[in-house]
Amino acid sequence: MLEAKRRAAIFLLLAFILAAVAGYLVLEKVKQLNAELGGMVEVYVSNGDIPARTLLQSSQLTKMEIPQKFLTASHITDKSDIVGQVSVVPLKEGDIITQNMLKSYSNLQDENNRLVALYRTDKIQFDQEIAALDRVDIVVSIEEEGKKSTELFMKDVAVAFASGTGEKFAGIGVEVSSEDATKLIHMQNYAEYIRVLKANVGQEDEVSQKTTEEPKEEVPAETTKAKSTETKPEGETNTKKDPAAKTNTEEPQAPKTKAESSEGNS
Numbered sequence: 001m002l003e004a005k006r007r008a009a010i011f012l013l014l015a016f017i018l019a020a021v022a023g024y025l026v027l028e029k030v031k032q033l034n035a036e037l038g039g040m041v042e043v044y045v046s047n048g049d050i051p052a053r054t055l056l057q058s059s060q061l062t063k064m065e066i067p068q069k070f071l072t073a074s075h076i077t078d079k080s081d082i083v084g085q086v087s088v089v090p091l092k093e094g095d096i097i098t099q100n101m102l103k104s105y106s107n108l109q110d111e112n113n114r115l116v117a118l119y120r121t122d123k124i125q126f127d128q129e130i131a132a133l134d135r136v137d138i139v140v141s142i143e144e145e146g147k148k149s150t151e152l153f154m155k156d157v158a159v160a161f162a163s164g165t166g167e168k169f170a171g172i173g174v175e176v177s178s179e180d181a182t183k184l185i186h187m188q189n190y191a192e193y194i195r196v197l198k199a200n201v202g203q204e205d206e207v208s209q210k211t212t213e214e215p216k217e218e219v220p221a222e223t224t225k226a227k228s229t230e231t232k233p234e235g236e237t238n239t240k241k242d243p244a245a246k247t248n249t250e251e252p253q254a255p256k257t258k259a260e261s262s263e264g265n266s
Contacts, residue, residue, distance in 0.1 A: 038068030043075045043096060044082055050091040056082050056102075064096070074098040104161070114181040115160050119171030124194045129169045134159045134198060136174065138184070141193040153187060154180065156199055172196070 047062040061082060066075075076082055076097055085102040118124055118138075130136060138154040154176070163170040176184060187194060 036069065040065040041068050041071050041077065043071070043077055044079060045097060046091040046093055046095045048093050050087060052088060052090045053086050056085055056087060058083055061097070064094075074100055110177075112178055113175050114178050115173045115175055116181050116184050117163075117171060117173045118188070118194075118196060119163070120169070123192070124171075124188070124196065126169070126171075126196045128198055129162075129165065130159055130172050130196070130198055131162050131165075132159055134162075136172070137197040137199050138174075138187075139195045139197060140187050140191045141195075142187075142191050148192075150193075153194075154184065 042063045042065055044061045045064045047060050050056070050060055058079065061079060071077075076099060081099075082097060082102065085104065087097070087101050088103055089101055091097070091101075120126060135156050135158055137152060138157060139150060140153040141148065141150045143149075158175045159172050160175045161173045163172065174184075
């Protein structure tokens with residue numbers, strides 16, 4: 001009986017030792033795999049179904065961890081790279097959002113307008129760095145029937161976006177009507193030289209100046225009209241009173257003339 005208990009205890013001890021060794025080996029293998037994978041990193045996925053061409057907000061995003069080994073340049077780890085962009089494809093809940101799914105959101109002032117890019121080349125020159133929401137004038141140099149001329153092609157054009165800053169400034173995108181877009185692209189292709197000038201005053205500033213100047217011109221005109229309308233009735237009432245006064249003075253004189261005529265006849 002004692003021999004059986006002794007054997008059982010030995011088997012239990014050996015089983016415990018073998019289990020500890022197996023656990024240690026598994027733990028080391030997991031550590032090795034984690035080292036090869038490079039740890040875990042958080043990427044952003046959709047928090048629900050998102051239709052295509054929808055402006056992405058923070059509430060539509062959530063995080064998911066993936067191994068560092070499987071992280072590519074197309075994965076997004078910064079939320080600011082997603083918010084304010086639109087997805088070109090519909091997204092399902094849990095879909096990983098990558099760079100090739102996104103594009104910049106263009107907020108045109110009019111649905112009939114178009115964005116035309118003007119990038120710096122040997123033929124297109126910018127006098128100074130231009131930022132988004134600025135306004136520009138476009139001057140072109142052309143040759144027609146052997147005569148060269150330089151003219152203001154477009155004035156006070158709205159800038160929708162700018163590419164690069166400082167020494168890396170590459171060009172701009174301007175917002176024009178669909179008709180002007182065709183003309184501008186034609187000039188890009190066939191004009192000898194295009195020069196983009198930054199405008200100091202835009203249409204909004206001109207409108208605000210007009211609105212501030214118009215009341216100053218209208219107020220004196222209205223006041224003079226009011227004065228003329230007020231003085232005119234007074235003049236009319238005076239002229240109406242004078243004939244009335246004359247008729248009152250002439251009425252007592254009428255009997256006198258009749259009496260004198262009767263005495264003359266007698």
